[in-house]
Amino acid sequence: xxxxxxxxxxxxxxxxxxxxxxxxxxxxxxxxxxxxxxxxxxxxxxxxxxxxxxxxxxxxxxxxxxxxxxxxxxxxxxxxxxxxxxxxxxxxxxxxxxxxxxxxxxxxxxxxxxxxxxxxxxxxxxxxxxxxxxxxxxxxxxxxxxxxxxxxxxxxxxxxxxxxxxxxxxxxxxxxxxxxxxxxxxxxxxxxxxxxxxxxxxxxxxxxxxxxxxxxxxxxxxxxxxxxxxxxxxxxxxxxxxxxxxxxxxxxxxxxxxxxxxxxxxxxxxxxxxxxxxxxxxxxxxxxxxxxxxxxxxxxxxxxxxxxxxxxxxxxxxxxxxxxxxxxxxxxxxxxxxxxxxxxxxxxxxxxxxxxxxxxxxxxxxxxxxxxxxxxxxxxxxxxxxxxxxxxxxxxxxxxxxxxxxxxxxxxxxxxxxxxxxxxxxxxxxxxxxxxxxxxxxxxxxxxxxxxxxxxxxxxxxxxxxxxxxxxxxxxxxxxxxxxxxxxxxxxxxxxxxxxxxxxxxxxxxxxxxxxxxxxxxxxxxxxxxxxxxxxxxxxxxxxxxxxxxxxxxxxxxxxxxxxxxxxxxxxxxxxxxxxxxxxxxxxxxxxxxxxxxxxxxxxxxxxxxxxxxxxxxxxxxxxxxxxxxxxxxxxxxxxxxxxxxxxxxxxxxxxxxxxxxxxxxxxxxxxxxxxxxxxxxxxxxxxxxxxxxxxxxxxxxxxxxxxxxxxxxxxxxxxxxxxxxxxxxxxxxxxxxxxxxxxxxxxxxxxxxxxxxxxxxxxxxxxxxxxxxxxxxxxxxxxxxxxxxxxxxxxxxxxxxxxxxxxxxxxxxxxxxxxxxxxxxxxxxxxxxxxxxxxxxxxxxxxxxxxxxx
Numbered sequence: 001x002x003x004x005x006x007x008x009x010x011x012x013x014x015x016x017x018x019x020x021x022x023x024x025x026x027x028x029x030x031x032x033x034x035x036x037x038x039x040x041x042x043x044x045x046x047x048x049x050x051x052x053x054x055x056x057x058x059x060x061x062x063x064x065x066x067x068x069x070x071x072x073x074x075x076x077x078x079x080x081x082x083x084x085x086x087x088x089x090x091x092x093x094x095x096x097x098x099x100x101x102x103x104x105x106x107x108x109x110x111x112x113x114x115x116x117x118x119x120x121x122x123x124x125x126x127x128x129x130x131x132x133x134x135x136x137x138x139x140x141x142x143x144x145x146x147x148x149x150x151x152x153x154x155x156x157x158x159x160x161x162x163x164x165x166x167x168x169x170x171x172x173x174x175x176x177x178x179x180x181x182x183x184x185x186x187x188x189x190x191x192x193x194x195x196x197x198x199x200x201x202x203x204x205x206x207x208x209x210x211x212x213x214x215x216x217x218x219x220x221x222x223x224x225x226x227x228x229x230x231x232x233x234x235x236x237x238x239x240x241x242x243x244x245x246x247x248x249x250x251x252x253x254x255x256x257x258x259x260x261x262x263x264x265x266x267x268x269x270x271x272x273x274x275x276x277x278x279x280x281x282x283x284x285x286x287x288x289x290x291x292x293x294x295x296x297x298x299x300x301x302x303x304x305x306x307x308x309x310x311x312x313x314x315x316x317x318x319x320x321x322x323x324x325x326x327x328x329x330x331x332x333x334x335x336x337x338x339x340x341x342x343x344x345x346x347x348x349x350x351x352x353x354x355x356x357x358x359x360x361x362x363x364x365x366x367x368x369x370x371x372x373x374x375x376x377x378x379x380x381x382x383x384x385x386x387x388x389x390x391x392x393x394x395x396x397x398x399x400x401x402x403x404x405x406x407x408x409x410x411x412x413x414x415x416x417x418x419x420x421x422x423x424x425x426x427x428x429x430x431x432x433x434x435x436x437x438x439x440x441x442x443x444x445x446x447x448x449x450x451x452x453x454x455x456x457x458x459x460x461x462x463x464x465x466x467x468x469x470x471x472x473x474x475x476x477x478x479x480x481x482x483x484x485x486x487x488x489x490x491x492x493x494x495x496x497x498x499x500x501x502x503x504x505x506x507x508x509x510x511x512x513x514x515x516x517x518x519x520x521x522x523x524x525x526x527x528x529x530x531x532x533x534x535x536x537x538x539x540x541x542x543x544x545x546x547x548x549x550x551x552x553x554x555x556x557x558x559x560x561x562x563x564x565x566x567x568x569x570x571x572x573x574x575x576x577x578x579x580x581x582x583x584x585x586x587x588x589x590x591x592x593x594x595x596x597x598x599x600x601x602x603x604x605x606x607x608x609x610x611x612x613x614x615x616x617x618x619x620x621x622x623x624x625x626x627x628x629x630x631x632x633x634x635x636x637x638x639x640x641x642x643x644x645x646x647x648x649x650x651x652x653x654x655x656x657x658x659x660x661x662x663x664x665x666x667x668x669x670x671x672x673x674x675x676x677x678x679x680x681x682x683x684x685x686x687x688x689x690x691x692x693x694x695x696x697x698x699x700x701x702x703x704x705x706x707x708x709x710x711x712x713x714x715x716x717x718x719x720x721x722x723x724x725x726x727x728x729x730x731x732x733x734x735x736x737x738x739x740x741x742x743x744x745x746x747x748x749x750x751x752x753x754x755x756x757x758x759x760x761x762x763x764x765x766x767x768x769x770x771x772x773x774x775x776x777x778x779x780x781x782x783x784x785x786x787x788x789x790x791x792x793x794x795x796x797x798x799x800x801x802x803x804x805x806x807x808x809x810x811x812x813x814x815x816x817x818x819x820x821x822x823x824x825x826x827x828x829x830x831x832x833x834x835x836x837x838x839x840x841x842x843x844x845x846x847x848x849x850x851x852x853x854x855x
Contacts, residue, residue, distance in 0.1 A: 031349025034378025040279030045265030053229030086641030151193025342386025428468030470507020491775030517792025537659025554678025571596030591670025608632030621657025
């Protein structure tokens with residue numbers, strides 16, 4: 001049987017090429033997603049600042065939850081941990097505990113806070129390659145180690161040492177004066193020295209060093225430190241020293257992270273640690289969606305390939321081949337194709353993974369220090385998926401051919417059956433009902449993490465229903481469009497007759513096109529629906545006359561104080577952004593100052609009131625309130641970004657959660673527990689005859705570098721830009737799946753047309769001209785595009801409407817007509833190319849030669 005399978009593959013290369021290509025692309029996509037997933041699980045994050053400290057001790061950066069369940073007399077404990085948004089600091093007495101360890105030669109404390117140089121033109125100087133710029137205490141310089149190359153160490157409160165890269169970029173030297181924007185007001189310092197790491201300049205951050213006392217003040221964290229680097233005594237290994245540290249810190253009621261080797265990086269780069277989790281999420285979502293799409297595409301491709309071999313398989317049944325033997329033959333053919341396609345596709349997936357990794361870095365979704373990491377598992381998974389997918393697809397596609405009687409098989413080989421298979425029809429109805437159920441479920445999902453996977457699942461399930469019900473849909477479409485198509489006389493008549501007689505073939509061509517249009521529209525317009533709703537809510541809720549923002553670390557408190565002194569300014573409201581957790585659930589949050597709370601900001605309060613919003617108050621979006629079961633007057637326990645737990649009283653519930661975040665707390669509370677206490681922006685209200693304009697406000701901000709005054713239109717545009725930048729990652733991730741679907745469209749259509757050589761020759765023999773045959777193909781292409789456009793649009797519109805209802809509370813999906821028409825144009829272009837080019841090739845031979853050739 002294996003020998004015959006190999007001979008069949010050799011004799012029908014063209015028919016199996018389409019199946020091979022579909023499996024090849026699927027394997028490449030699975031490999032790429034698997035590599036991203038593995039990178040997220042065990043990717044290496046190299047340290048820079050702590051390179052000279054073999055052991056680094058930091059606070060545990062997670063919130064933990066342990067649940068205990070009793071079932072059938074057994075007690076089960078389940079522990080979960082989720083990362084926090086801000087840095088968790090260590091108490092200063094941790095340094096004394098670690099200094100006393102027997103294996104420690106020296107324990108070096110680290111203090112870390114944002115600090116940016118200000119250029120001579122009053123502009124904030126970004127860190128190296130637009131990365132962060134941090135301030136540190138000079139005593140922590142040996143953790144890298146930094147050594148002075150010029151000047152002296154900072155000893156006075158106004159001294160600062162710059163790293164060599166920053167000094168070269170700004171042209172500063174010892175003795176120069178430099179304004180620095182840190183956690184308070186911009187302050188002038190004297191450059192006392194220039195320092196450089198022993199192994200070359202840092203690539204992930206810019207470093208400024210202050211005296212220890214000044215660093216403690218600027219950090220805003222009295223009695224706390226960022227981390228501790230441990231330098232071992234001679235003969236003490238890092239592993240032994242780490243064990244000593246863990247034992248010494250155990251039992252004091254706090255959680256610590258004690259790291260050596262490659263595990264030191266996440267303590268230094270908190271964002272990199274969070275990026276690993278994001279990469280796991282993206283890799284899993286992409287991999288899961290691509291697998292579903294691949295299964296649908298591969299099953300359709302194999303169904304078409306086996307349909308084209310119907311005569312051959314019928315002859316095998318007629319000469320006494322049993323159904324089991326036919327199934328074994330097709331199964332082994334599929335395994336051979338799956339093995340070859342899986343092996344080659346898994347190799348092709350590696351450059352795709354590198355490309356995706358690079359693009360995610362460009363979009364700042366992950367940092368460039370998170371190195372791509374992979375083993376054999378993604379490649380083995382891709383080969384296994386290709387083998388399993390090919391075998392299952394072949395068995396499903398060959399089920400009827402292998403089961404029916406030989407006489408029926410020969411009859412169906414010459415002409416497609418007119419009646420519908422009851423099993424297929426019943427399965428299609430069930431899958432359609434399932435798809436409708438998933439869409440209805442989507443309308444009840446009100447959080448993005450819950451709704452996004454269900455959104456794309458809905459499209460795939462409905463596309464499967466179209467695939468199963470395809471012959472029925474094709475005949476209905478031909479019945480509706482047959483009359484106008486016949487106006488084209490020969491071409492229209494032939495196209496209508498062909499579509500009516502070969503409904504399965506038309507259905508096989510329509511299905512991947514429906515998936516392409518439905519998936520592309522959903523991917524594109526899910527982001528616009530969510531982004532436009534968030535922008536609209538933010539616009540409607542911003543009642544200020546002006547918005548003050550910064551292109552640096554933020555708006556200092558003294559800047560807002562200066563604005564309050566401008567004649568005509570009545571209220572200035574400061575807002576700082578963060579993320580918090582309630583239990584293990586993450587919520588976007590903001591801290592807002594009391595002045596102007598009810599006049600500058602309108603979150604559309606539906607329950608309670610903001611009039612008595614105080615230091616221990618919290619306001620919640622309707623989504624978070626429903627999810628947590630809270631109402632005004634209730635108490636809510638919140639874990640702030642730095643692991644501080646507070647209990648707040650719910651003052652109000654508001655509707656505009658997409659625009660302003662799910663939780664709103666007092667500005668002073670939030671600012672004390674974030675890495676950067678500067679306001680993200682400030683809302684300014686003016687009134688009266690002394691109404692302040694842009695020039696007056698800008699004059700008050702002259703001494704605060706990086707700050708600027710925006711009107712409401714500019715602020716709205718900035719909000720829209722932020723939404724668009726966040727959507728780019730999703731466009732990229734799902735764009736590959738759309739590209740795979742586009743390849744499947746071309747593949748399926750080309751297979752379908754290429755197998756019609758004898759049909760075209762027969763038409764030519766009975767007097768049909770080449771031009772009339774091409775006209776028939778053009779009309780068939782138009783029919784396929786029209787049916788697919790209607791079905792794909794209906795699917796995407798239903799899914800987007802359900803998504804909009806769930807996420808925004810209104811059935812208002814945001815569609816962009818030019819982009820929509822572009823998707824339809826792309827579908828039409830692919831269909832025309834995949835139909836007309838193979839059709840022209842198929843018409844190249846002499847009809848008599850084609851008819852006399854062995855089939």
